[in-house]
Amino acid sequence: MVVLSTDRLGVRFGSRDVLRDITLPPCDGGKVVAIVGPNAAGKSTLFRRIAALLPGPGSFSIRNVRDPARAIAYMPQDQSGSAVLTVFEAVLLARKQVSGWRLRNGDLMAVDQTLQTLGIDHLADEVLSELSGGQRQLVGLAQCLVRDPQVLLLDEPTSALDMNRQLEALSCVRGLAREKDMLVLIALHDLNLALKFADEVAILSNGTLHAFGPAANVLTPDNLATSFRVRARVESCSRGEPHLIVDEAI
Numbered sequence: 472m473v474v475l476s477t478d479r480l481g482v483r484f485g486s487r488d489v490l491r492d493i494t495l496p497p498c499d500g501g502k503v504v505a506i507v508g509p510n511a512a513g514k515s516t517l518f519r520r521i522a523a524l525l526p527g528p529g530s531f532s533i534r535n536v537r538d539p540a541r542a543i544a545y546m547p548q549d550q551s552g553s554a555v556l557t558v559f560e561a562v563l564l565a566r567k568q569v570s571g572w573r574l575r576n577g578d579l580m581a582v583d584q585t586l587q588t589l590g591i592d593h594l595a596d597e598v599l600s601e602l603s604g605g606q607r608q609l610v611g612l613a614q615c616l617v618r619d620p621q622v623l624l625l626d627e628p629t630s631a632l633d634m635n636r637q638l639e640a641l642s643c644v645r646g647l648a649r650e651k652d653m654l655v656l657i658a659l660h661d662l663n664l665a666l667k668f669a670d671e672v673a674i675l676s677n678g679t680l681h682a683f684g685p686a687a688n689v690l691t692p693d694n695l696a697t698s699f700r701v702r703a704r705v706e707s708c709s710r711g712e713p714h715l716i717v718d719e720a721i
């Protein structure tokens with residue numbers, strides 16, 4: 472099973488340490504880890520560091536990798552793009568970028584299946600530039616999933632989705648994580664989605680790791696006050712599920 476470890480990971484822009492000493496406990500395949508934190512806490516920077524798009528101090532390792540070229544898939548926050556490609560072509564291109572340029576039947580089937588899994592197969596022949604923001608976001612997710620990665624880095628993948636599609640997309644990602652032993656790191660601003668879908672939660676604050684652990688242990692009133700500057704509480708709803716209620720900004 473894939474295992475991601477980080478050791479005092481950091482990123483420096485100019486003279487500024489934007490990310491410092493991020494040492495996460497080893498994260499195993501099959502799990503969903505939510506990375507949460509206020510604006511500018513360093514969530515996207517952490518993802519770009521793990522995706523090897525940024526240099527910096529510290530190190531990370533991924534154990535039990537099948538194929539280094541396709542071990543990690545990273546979905547950035549910004550899904551804007553002006554490529555004149557259909558949805559099918561864009562997802563196929565994403566797959567071919569990591570699996571060699573010779574087209575195989577399995578590639579076409581994988582694209583079809585990914586679009587179906589995310590409920591966007593009806594968009595296959597649409598041109599990317601004519602999609603809505605939410606549709607574009609689902610295509611971005613499809614471009615990651617079709618690569619069959621062992622570690623999936625999703626930077627706010629549901630921010631443009633309606634409530635139904637948020638739940639559908641996150642259920643799908645969690646199901647694939649379990650089925651394929653894939654590790655998913657997912658930046659989320661909606662902490663109720665983190666409570667619902669994440670096995671563990673990491674709170675980043677000012678570029679450092681403020682807390683890590685099961686959601687119930689980490690999303691405490693104290694941590695939420697210190698990191699997010701809100702007065703909030705987790706209550707059990709009428710279905711017995713934990714629900715975060717934010718009372719006020721402080």
Ligand SMILES: Nc1ncnc2c1ncn2[C@@H]1O[C@H](COP(=O)(O)OP(=O)(O)OP(=O)(O)O)[C@@H](O)[C@H]1O
Pocket residue numbers: 484489508509510511512513514515516517548
């Ligand atoms: N290329 C860059 N050059 C200089 N500073 C940068 C660069 N990219 C990001 N930063 C800074 O790094 C800090 C962390 O940014 P980052 O995008 O990682 O935050 P975030 O937690 O993802 O925020 P948000 O929730 O708003 O998306 C910010 O202060 C930002 O200004």
